[in-house]
Amino acid sequence: MRPGIRASAVLGAGTVAAVLTGCAAPAGDAGKTLTVFAAASLQTPFTALAEEFEAAHPGTTVTLSFAGSSDLATQISQGAPADVFASADTKNMAKLGGAGLVEGSPRDFATNVLTIAVPPENPASIASFADLAKPGVRTVICAAQVPCGAATKRVEQETGTTLTPVSEESSVTDVLGKVVSGEADAGLVYVTDVKAAGDKVQAIPFPESAQAVNTYPIAAVRTGKNQDLADAFIEAVTGTDGQRILRGAGFGTP
Amino acid sequence: MYTGIPRWVAAIAAVGALFVLLPLAAMLGRVNWPQFIPLITSESSLTALGLSLRTAAASTVLCVLFGVPLALVLARGDFPGQRLLRSFVLLPLVLPPVVGGIALLYAFGRQGLLGQSLGIAGLQIAFTTTAVILAQTFVALPFLVVSLEGALRSAGSRYESVAATLGARPTTVLRRVTLPLVLPGLASGAVLSFARSLGEFGATLTFAGSLPGVTRTLPLEIYLQRETDADAAVALSLLLVVVAVVVVGLSYRGPAPAGSGGRSARTGTPGRVPA
Numbered sequence: 001m002r003p004g005i006r007a008s009a010v011l012g013a014g015t016v017a018a019v020l021t022g023c024a025a026p027a028g029d030a031g032k033t034l035t036v037f038a039a040a041s042l043q044t045p046f047t048a049l050a051e052e053f054e055a056a057h058p059g060t061t062v063t064l065s066f067a068g069s070s071d072l073a074t075q076i077s078q079g080a081p082a083d084v085f086a087s088a089d090t091k092n093m094a095k096l097g098g099a100g101l102v103e104g105s106p107r108d109f110a111t112n113v114l115t116i117a118v119p120p121e122n123p124a125s126i127a128s129f130a131d132l133a134k135p136g137v138r139t140v141i142c143a144a145q146v147p148c149g150a151a152t153k154r155v156e157q158e159t160g161t162t163l164t165p166v167s168e169e170s171s172v173t174d175v176l177g178k179v180v181s182g183e184a185d186a187g188l189v190y191v192t193d194v195k196a197a198g199d200k201v202q203a204i205p206f207p208e209s210a211q212a213v214n215t216y217p218i219a220a221v222r223t224g225k226n227q228d229l230a231d232a233f234i235e236a237v238t239g240t241d242g243q244r245i246l247r248g249a250g251f252g253t254p
Numbered sequence: 255m256y257t258g259i260p261r262w263v264a265a266i267a268a269v270g271a272l273f274v275l276l277p278l279a280a281m282l283g284r285v286n287w288p289q290f291i292p293l294i295t296s297e298s299s300l301t302a303l304g305l306s307l308r309t310a311a312a313s314t315v316l317c318v319l320f321g322v323p324l325a326l327v328l329a330r331g332d333f334p335g336q337r338l339l340r341s342f343v344l345l346p347l348v349l350p351p352v353v354g355g356i357a358l359l360y361a362f363g364r365q366g367l368l369g370q371s372l373g374i375a376g377l378q379i380a381f382t383t384t385a386v387i388l389a390q391t392f393v394a395l396p397f398l399v400v401s402l403e404g405a406l407r408s409a410g411s412r413y414e415s416v417a418a419t420l421g422a423r424p425t426t427v428l429r430r431v432t433l434p435l436v437l438p439g440l441a442s443g444a445v446l447s448f449a450r451s452l453g454e455f456g457a458t459l460t461f462a463g464s465l466p467g468v469t470r471t472l473p474l475e476i477y478l479q480r481e482t483d484a485d486a487a488v489a490l491s492l493l494l495v496v497v498a499v500v501v502v503g504l505s506y507r508g509p510a511p512a513g514s515g516g517r518s519a520r521t522g523t524p525g526r527v528p529a
Contacts, residue, residue: 068481070481070482074484138381140463143464143478143481145478145479145481145482145483146478146481165465166381166463166465167381167462167463167464167465167469168464168465168466168470169459169463169464170459170464170474170477170478170481174459174460174464177460178463181359181363181365182363182364182365183359183363183364183365183380183381183463184381
């Protein structure tokens, strides 16, 4: 134990010094690295897309970072090294554009709509959006501050339905988690989330979801280091192959 | 008392202190001061703060209720599996809170181990304030157990042995001798538990959900506000820091100094021993 402590104290001092001076690992010089910041809901299709892109551009490595769109926009405006930003809503793309960090004009590449997710056995017998407001139904939605919650709010307004959720989560993943674990009778999530969850949840589509279509824009980041590669990646996403992969994951055409 | 500290140790200590203080100072710099009071007194903020204080107080009570017997058993008991029990009790200290939340879900959730029996009894825990309190107690309990077990061990059992030879029953010894002896340790353990409960986030998010006034505590409110209103998130963060500093600063004195002062202060009031 003793020698370990001494060694880690010395190491610790060195590490802290390195951190304080802002030491960064040098970029790989064997090939080019493209860093893509993408909304969490894009994880499955963009992982597949990145693999195809790497195969089509030998020597190129695509690094993917998935998180909530507003987190990513904040990280980029704080100087995170992104080449491409794919947002789950136009608001966060506009935020980045307003900060002068978007190169060219963003291109819409996908849409996503809400659906009702219920546990496989559908314990509360949910069949429509209005069913979610029935007394005794434990519905979980996104908080109005996040994109999926804003979409939920819009559907509520358009349909004149007022939901009394048992929880307003801060991410769509948390909503889905509550449904998968069987805690909630129903949750409002995106079509693509249900698709990614496989047979752990069942989707109950509802026509009113058309009132709140989320559009996904993609753009190159002005501070990015690989402008050409960024443009090529955006071409791949908006091109036939990219669109095929996105359709497969449940996304709609913009 | 020896107070010589090598200069290089002090230098590294300064870097360590800076590492903790710098981010807090940076946060102070980002506070929107003209809007600070309106931001922290908004309805949603006060609701979240009130819920946090209430649940943390309830969790602290539960921690004392279960933590004191646990610490006694671990410090004074002698039975097989004692070390194993200690490891498990302390596990939440090192577990990522989200893992704690998942574990709680499988125990108390609707589909969980106890959840189904609780459901039959008409008790729903998920999405209620009870769930928040359970999550906080789960992560805060080890703090109380560790503090109190340490206090019990350093206090020794001499006075208790004397009380026992004078004919005091175990419960009397506990009430009149042991607990008064370790009261400072118990107090600091309770304060630490309260502070840890106040900051609980991951297990609450996973297990309890997030609804204003019911399950959305201050950390959850900060996490949500950050999505849209960075100013509100920073202001609330500062509020949480201030509450934590006040609570810990006022009541947590840390381990008693090893010198004779701390020792005599502790042993000076062993309580009256019945003859």
